[in-house]
Amino acid sequence: MHESSTQIPIKKGQRFADALGRKDGEIVAARFNGSLFDLSSISPSDGTFEPVNVHSKDGMRILRHSAAHLMAQATLQIYPKARLNAGPPTEDGFYYDIMMDPISSEDLGNIEKAMKKLAEENIPIVREEKSKDDLLRLFHDNPFKIDKIRDNVPDGSKSSIYVQGNFKDFCTGPHVPSTGYLKNVKLLSLASTNYKGDEKREKLVRIYGTVFPSDKELKDYLKMREEALKRDHRKVGQEMDLFVFSSERAPGFPLYTPNGTIIRNELIAFMHELNARNGWQDVSTPHIFTDTMWKQSGHYAKYKDNMYTFEFKDGTGYAVKPMNCPGHITIFEREPHSYRDLPVKYSEPGQVYRYEKSGEVGGLTRPRTFTIDDGHGFMRADQLVDEIKSIIEMTRETFRLLGESKLDFELSVMDEDQPENYLIEYVCQKCGTVFHARKVAGEGELQCPSCGSDEISPDLSKWKEATESLRTALKESGIVYEELKGEAAFYGPKIDVHVADAIGRKWQCSTIQVDFMMPINFNLQYVNQAGKKENLVMLHRAVFGSYERFMAILIENFAGNLPTWISPMQVFIAPVSEKYLEYSEKVLADMLKKGIRAHLDRGTDTLNKKLKMIRSKRPSYIVVVGERELESGNITVRNRKNEQKEMTVSGFMDAISMEIRERSPVQAI
């Protein structure tokens, strides 16, 4: 991205465009005193401004926001009855939400055509200041805009609209100077959404598109998008024969083939070692528990609709587990714990089942059963920071498996203005009882469970302490993170790590959650130094997140060309002809004996054909055996970069074994 820091002097009352002097199609706005202005705007005072290049982050946002307006203009031309809601820029394009009759992807072409025509006409985009009353009058036939004007413009003050030809939109801008800047647009997809994300509100059509400063950049982007689709784990998984879905027998439930199971097992083995090194003990729990447990844990109250439940013929209610924590708690509870024992940390590859609504299921990133590398730590509050730091370090080590990958850390904290969303500690002012509760909307005021008084006051100190522990751990680990207010789980604050897939969608992988609820629900305590029982804190953590989702990201990250240690086919042996089968069998047997996942092609195809056909299975190394090798007793090895080398069998096996042992992301040969 192009970031400039050139400063240009400007006088009060002068237009930015005039001060800029030269005509430069790359400059789309001006930054003055930290705010963005249209080039056609007048400077409010003397000073200097920075020209905003279209290739800068702000420049692209302005370009895309302007393209959203252009799309709205074109849409209104074709569908005059349409009503616009909002059209912001996104990370790689823009969208506009519009209330209109559903349209099809063919209609998108027409809108795009109309947009290009308007861009060709190079219509000036003009900002106009209007009073609130004028705004309400101008947009009287659009309830969404009226809402926005009422919400955002204080009485008696002014705001702006942007006008291009016969089109106007309520908007603070800034925008590019004219529609001519928006020639390289492409409409990408259609979706539906509801006003304010509320499914009870109006249904809107969302049209996605993108725009670039030049035709070449647009073409490059579209090409990149196409390439990304080829890396989709569902496609690669099919080619490599890793998993299957049976839409009739198990919709949304992945079944792993032998190849896929190899990847899964390697990941599980990695996590087993990482856990052991960090003091997490392996446990194993059943998939089904009686409903008494789910009632106690609170899962029934909140998630019963998303759980697979059934009643056995003896009348007992059961549920397939949607989470592993109650199981781990059941193990923890088996004996009393001294403060000296803590932390106690249990982990397991715990397979859970959650009913995801039909439109939400998809591939391995959102299946209906998945296996969490689930860990539950039982500890004292003073141990939180160190334990969280340790998990953060585990996260870093784990994601190094992907080579270069960008991790987004998020800290989700409570919104203190909405205490009803959280489980909070309350103190009764009358009798002094301390209790935990979650205010439920519409259920009236909370009362003290022992004296019935409603003179109770919330005590947020535990929440604050937990949040501060997470913050401290992040800071001391040197992590740059984003803090999201109101995103905390109802039982505690959390850290989430997001990783992007092939098409740029962000998926939550690692998570570290402080939990107040479970220790209360299950009355989990330890005996302190004074011999008194004390509440403990629970830490839920997953490093991969789920094996399914991590596998998807792993596949997409490497486009299926996995590091050798986790590659289902580490070596593919291709004899030049059947004459060399006997020698090939010997080479294969040697490798299998060493634990190398080698596969021999015993078919009668030509060498060319064998190599062509195995391509989609993405073997780490290809070994060719023919007359030369038979005579020398060697093999010819070809790596992923298509580099060839003749080696002794033992030399190759030593090198690849080392590579596998080290879980190296790069090839040794």
Add this chain to the structure above:
RNA sequence: GCCACUGUAGCUCAGCAGGGAGAGCAGCUGAUUCGUAAUCAGCAGGUCGGGGGUUCAAAUCCCUCCAGUGGCUCCA
């Protein structure tokens, strides 16, 4: 769950203004015994997602259900 699109052989896809269900690859058989991204020939393979309707006749038109894809909502 909501909106749009899609569903034909193991895979990729053609056929769809109604009238014989097709191709390439994979598979099987035979010939070829081959040096780094497809040797040749033959054979076999399908309830056209399921159900209902319109029609003399439906893969094709209509309705409905299911599933998949992209979004929205949700994601303990």
